[in-house]
Every structure is written in C-alpha cells, then in structure tokens.
Amino acid sequence: MKTRLTMIAALFGATLLSTGGAMAAGATVAFLMPDQASTRYEEHDFPGFQKAMKELCADCQVIYQNANGDVNLQQQQFNSVIAQGAKVVVLDPVDSAAAAGLVEIAHSQDVKIIAYDRPIPAKPADYYVSFDxxxxxxxxxxxxxxxxxxxxxxxxxxxxxxxxxxxxxxxxxxxxxxxxxxxxxxxxxxxxxxxxxxxxxxxxxxxxxxxxxxxxxxxxxxxxxxxxxxxxxxxxxxxxxxxxxxxxxxxxxxxxxxxxxxxxxxxxxxxPSEVVAEAAAKVAVALVNGQTPEAKTTLYDTPAELFVPxxxxxxxxxxxxxxxxxxxxxxxxxxxxxxxxxxxxxxx
Missing domain, CATH: 3.40.50.2300 (Response regulator)
Structure with missing residues (x-):
C-alpha cells in the first residue's frame, strides 16, 4: 500500500529531479518556518519535510526552527543554523523583504536558499516551492x-x-x-x-x-x-x-x-502541505549533491515549482x-x- 505522502505526491504530479543522496550523506539542512498562528507548519509541513528527507537522504541532519512571527528571532535562528553547518536552508520568511538580507548572507557563505511557501521578491533564492x-x-x-x-x-x-x-x-x-x-x-x-x-x-x-x-x-x-x-x-x-x-x-x-x-x-x-514539503526535500538533496533542480516556472527571477490546489x-x-x-x-x-x-x- 502506498504511503499517504506518496499518494498525494502522485496526485499533484510532484516530479522534481530524483536524487540518490550519495553526496548528500551527512549534510545538514535547515527548515525554518515563520509562525505558529497557523497549525500547518507543526502538523504538516515539518513532518512532511522530515519524512521525505529520511527517505531521500537518511544520513542528512535536519534542523527545524519556528520563528513564531518574530523577524528578529528568525534572523537569530538563521544565523544559528548557518553556524551549525547547514548547507541548504529551506526558508519560509516572517518578512519577505527582510529575507533578502538572509539570502545575501547565505550566498556569501556558499549556502543555498530554498524559498518555501512565501517568495523573496527582492533577492532571487536558489529555488522556490509553493502552491500558486x-x-x-x-x-x-x-x-x-x-x-x-x-x-x-x-x-x-x-x-x-x-x-x-x-x-x-x-x-x-x-x-x-x-x-x-x-x-x-x-x-x-x-x-x-x-x-x-x-x-x-x-x-x-x-x-x-x-x-x-x-x-x-x-x-x-x-x-x-x-x-x-x-x-x-x-x-x-x-x-x-x-x-x-x-x-x-x-x-x-x-x-x-x-x-x-x-x-x-x-x-x-x-x-496538503506535504506535497510542497516533499518537493522542497527533493530540491534540498539535489542542491547538496551539486545538482540543478528542474524549474517548472520562474517567479521573481527564481526557478520555481508551483502546485495547483x-x-x-x-x-x-x-x-x-x-x-x-x-x-x-x-x-x-x-x-x-x-x-x-x-x-x-x-x-x-
């Protein structure tokens, strides 16, 4: 029997580049969410991302943080995961404008940014995954x-x-x-x-x-x-x-x-946020493997995949x-x- 995540992904056609995770083994990936006003991040997004990462790269380390609506806290969390060696940061920004500075910091340290759910218009990320x-x-x-x-x-x-x-x-x-x-x-x-x-x-x-x-x-x-x-x-x-x-x-x-x-x-x-979370995990593993994920479209000069709900x-x-x-x-x-x-x- 297919897992719930597999069934949903098949339904929405989540067909990003598949990776074996060989080079990604042991890599650290951060998953930074914006708030707890919506229950989706704790109940669906992170569990979906964590599950997909375990399937794609069992040896990868996943760090999860939630900023609880505080842009300054998200900045601190971002700095912390970079200091812990994150090579890819999946970022759902509290403040989309302020997140442009985080992209600059990441790129200056050869860290990849996947904009998640909310785009970062002022500074292109390495990829963007979201619903339309x-x-x-x-x-x-x-x-x-x-x-x-x-x-x-x-x-x-x-x-x-x-x-x-x-x-x-x-x-x-x-x-x-x-x-x-x-x-x-x-x-x-x-x-x-x-x-x-x-x-x-x-x-x-x-x-x-x-x-x-x-x-x-x-x-x-x-x-x-x-x-x-x-x-x-x-x-x-x-x-x-x-x-x-x-x-x-x-x-x-x-x-x-x-x-x-x-x-x-x-x-x-x-x-079903698991669809976007799984897509983000596939992109993350591709990026730590030095691969270029396939772009389905482009938004704010960022390669993207947007799912239709x-x-x-x-x-x-x-x-x-x-x-x-x-x-x-x-x-x-x-x-x-x-x-x-x-x-x-x-x-x-």
Whole structure:
C-alpha cells in the first residue's frame, strides 16, 4: 500500500529531479518556518519535510526552527543554523523583504536558499516551492462570487476583504488574486484589511468593527486563510448575525473543515502541505549533491515549482478531503461535528 505522502505526491504530479543522496550523506539542512498562528507548519509541513528527507537522504541532519512571527528571532535562528553547518536552508520568511538580507548572507557563505511557501521578491533564492498563491486568491474569491450569483444576490452588493500579513509576499499574491476576481465581478468591496502576522484575533477585531459599520450590507467575506476566516466567523456570531454570510478560507485546517461541514464557512483550499514539503526535500538533496533542480516556472527571477490546489466546499469535501486521505473521519468528525459528517456522507 502506498504511503499517504506518496499518494498525494502522485496526485499533484510532484516530479522534481530524483536524487540518490550519495553526496548528500551527512549534510545538514535547515527548515525554518515563520509562525505558529497557523497549525500547518507543526502538523504538516515539518513532518512532511522530515519524512521525505529520511527517505531521500537518511544520513542528512535536519534542523527545524519556528520563528513564531518574530523577524528578529528568525534572523537569530538563521544565523544559528548557518553556524551549525547547514548547507541548504529551506526558508519560509516572517518578512519577505527582510529575507533578502538572509539570502545575501547565505550566498556569501556558499549556502543555498530554498524559498518555501512565501517568495523573496527582492533577492532571487536558489529555488522556490509553493502552491500558486495568486491562483489561490483568485479561486476562493471566484468561488464566492459564483456562489453569491447562484444565490440571487443582487449586483452591486458588498463584500469584505481580509488579506494576510502585509510583510508576507505570498499574502500579497493571494490579495492580487482576490482583487482580480472581485474587480471582474458585479460585487463591490466594502472595506479591506491587511492582517498583521495573519493573527485571527486581529482579523476578528477588524471584522467586528465592519459588522457594526455595514451590518446587513455585508453579503460575503473573502478571507485569505482559515485563521482569518475563523476570526471573521467569530465576529459574526458574536454580533448575532444569522444566517451567516459566506466566508472563504485557505489551508483546509481541521477547524475550517469542521466549520464548512457545520455550514459556518463556505470554502477553503485543499493544500496538503506535504506535497510542497516533499518537493522542497527533493530540491534540498539535489542542491547538496551539486545538482540543478528542474524549474517548472520562474517567479521573481527564481526557478520555481508551483502546485495547483483545489477549492473545497461542503459539496465536494468528501471527495477532496476524505476520499483522498488528506484528513480522516476520526480527525475531523469529532463531538458536535459527527452528525454533520454523517449528513455529508462521511463515515468511518
């Protein structure tokens, strides 16, 4: 039986250069993630990367650090892993602009940088692996637009737009995609917010103010990820809004999947992070072997591979999440959500 990681990788066609790891044996590779506001890094990205590295280069040493949203801490962690002999650093930056300086430091010491999830626009890295962030923004917003139209919401109705962190270049790409879909639609953006550090409480606080300001004129909310979506939904519930307007998301966290099943969140994006983590591991091993990984595309003058994710709603959650083994009944269908799972045809 194939492992879950192998099945997902086959599904998405993750076909980077395969390496045997002979020269890489004993090499140190660092995996530096940006924050703990999203649970994905601890639950999916690092475990996926670590698993792939063990398969590709069993003797390689992997160092994992999480900056917890602190750019200065990430700088310290970066310096530390370089001092520990890391030859490749997989970097998901807290601040994409500040990360340009880290790339310069690395290259001055013959250390390779793989930009992960969030690009580094100002200074080309050695490779970039991610999902297509602009495509994600466009997809979640277009899904909402189509839903509003199908539901008979009048042209000219308003939506709120909750973007990600202003220091995250990936958030900027998601925002650009959202803008493209909303600008081409018949609906208008009532107000827009860049969420510092992607923090759900900050998204909730802002959304609460907009609910007071616009009330029933809010016909939908485009939130850039599941954390900000959860903040918006909490604000709506606290204000006694019923029924809730549709709210988008991104990342397919367990909490978001539960909200979708319960009817509180409209959509999310299925992004099994293990796919990108495995791709990063393949690139890392290739780089320590002195090889040049195959570029599928280029972004910000950096060779890249961008994976195309799927939009998930209540209608296709069984097929996209459970049938593909991305999450299981036992992980999602707990307590009060068991009945919603059963209603959606999801069972043990």
């Amino acid at each position: 962030n602009k495509g994600i923004g466009q997809a979640i917003a277009q899904s909402l637009v189509d839903h509003l139209k199908a539901g008979g919401v009048a042209e000219g109705a308003g939506v709120l737009q909750i973007n990600g962190s202003p220091t995250d270049a990936a958030a900027g790409l998601i925002r650009d995609g959202i803008d493209a879909a909303l600008d081409a639609s018949a609906y208008k953006t009532l107000a827009e917010f860049d969420t510092p550090e992607w923090a759900p409480p900050k998204a909730q606080e802002w959304a609460a103010g907009q609910i007071t300001r616009f009330g029933a004129d809010i016909k939908g909310i485009v939130a850039a990820n599941d954390g900000t979506a959860g903040g918006a939904i909490a604000a709506l519930k606290a204000a006694g809004v019923s029924p809730l307007p549709p709210v988008t998301g991104n990342d397919a966290t367990i909490a978001a999947l539960q909200l979708i099943l319960a009817g509180d969140q409209y959509n999310t994006i299925s992004k 799927a939009v998930v709603t209540k209608e296709n959650i069984k097929a996209e999440i459970f049938d593909k083994g991305i999450q299981t009944y036992d992980q999602v269908c707990t307590g009060e959500y068991a009945a919603a799972c059963e209603a959606a045809g999801i069972s043990k």
